[in-house]
Amino acid sequence: MNAADLVAKKRDRQELAGDEIAFLVTGFLQGSVSEGQMGALLMAVFLNGMTAQESADLTLAMANSGDRLDLSGIPGTKVDKHSTGGVGDKTTLVVAPLVAALGVPVPKMSGRALGHTGGTIDKLEAIPGLTTDLSPDRFCRQVGEIGLAIAAQTARMAPADKLIYALRDATGTVESIPLIASSVMSKKLAVGADAIVLDVKAGLGAFMREVEHACQLARAMVDIGARQGRRVVALVTSMEQPLGAAVGDAVELAEAVATLSGRGPADLVELCQALAAHMLLLGGVARDLEDGRSRAREGMHSGIGLAKLREMVTAQGGSAGALDDPEVLVQGTERIPIELAEDGVIVGIDPRRIGLALRDLKLAVGEHKHACGLLLARKVGGVVGRREPVAFLVAPPAARRVAAEAANRIRASYRVGREAPSVPELVAATIAS
Secondary structure (H helix, E strand, O other): OOHHHHHHHHHOOOOOOHHHHHHHHHHHHHOOOOHHHHHHHHHHHHHHOOOHHHHHHHHHHHHOOOOOOOOOOOOOOOEEEEEOOOOOOOHHHHHHHHHHHOOOOEEEEEOOOEOOEOOHHHHHOOOOOOOOOOOHHHHHHHHHHHOEEEEEOOOOOOHHHHHHHHHHHHHOOOOOHHHHHHHHHHHHHHHOOOEEEEEEEEOOOOOOOOHHHHHHHHHHHHHHHHHOOOEEEEEEEEOOOOOOOEEOHHHHHHHHHHHHOOOOOHHHHHHHHHHHHHHHHHOOOOOOHHHHHHHHHHHHHHOHHHHHHHHHHHHOOOOOHHHHOHHHHHOOOEEEEEEOOOOEEEEEEOHHHHHHHHHHHHHHHHHHHHHOEEEEOOOOOOEEOOOOEEEEEEEOHHHHHHHHHHHHHHHOOEEEEOOOOOOOOOEEEEEEO
8 A cells, every 4th residue: 555645545535445544544653654644634634524434444543553451351331431621621520430439330531631621630630649640450450449540541542643633733634523533532442441421512612612513523423433332422512601610620629529519510510410321321320311310419419429539539649638628729829809890691701711811820820730720600691790709710829910810811701791691501412322
């Protein structure tokens, strides 16, 4: 096979065979396919798309480019969960331990913050002593022993995806549904779970702005999973405003603890119960979705999910005391009230602006970055008076200047009107294999 011929084939809208895609991916990883050739292929895919089979073959080639975990020795149906990224999205910290406590093993490889979105690994690393750097053997052993592990993806897992993603960023081909779907699913296949629940975000704070496009991405990922023998369910969910009332590593961890104690904000509780219900159904623990929601609701109020999170934190070397009193994670910070110059009804909150403001604040703060965050006192539809705080920015006193800049950017993310807007359904669509 010849790389140039295969690039030309895709350029001319012809379908590539599985062995041809594997040849290109392996060649790029090993250096026999140049960056120019792979960049041209990515642009051809961006312009011409891929068939469902091509997407599945690309996913498999990237998954096979590195380590793949073998979870077959662990009893039960192993269920993974993935979010495409949002602002205030701490669902993994709630759903993973809750589902594991209810009898479904959850192997979870998570990522760090990307752009304006937060990362589960960053949130966990706010806990003193906790490591997310687990070897494949330790990861699998922990899932087998306590039913749960949340770790950072290793460099040896789907390495071709990492190289291709960097090239997509450099060539302006990131926003391609088949390339996004293959990237996400290659890492999910490498983890080795039997079933996967996907949370595909849509809205101002998501990488997919339109629900229609998010549904297309969801269908593509569900189809890839089905072609590789995985049961996959995707929920398309709203990210028109931050999820919950906390944004930032330590404050989101505290809100996850509160949610696992039966005291979470309504939107976060609703989404966590929906995701958990699907995971419990796929895992064979729930009879149907209603039974799954009921079990998740009971698990939140009984505290078994929080006990499982504490067990995982201890297993990964962290201080479980941080879960008993999350305030220790923001000790030494101050809360800066964010007020608006007008009164009325909040008709919009731009989560992207908030995410970027907090990202820049964390970069400026450095050592104490995990303590930086935002606590929302009002959300869309809430009534606010002039000079009444709509949120509180959490930051170290030494960072007052950069915190003031962040506060101004967050203030600009709010829109006030006279009539309460219609708030989109939290779960816009459910797509299953």
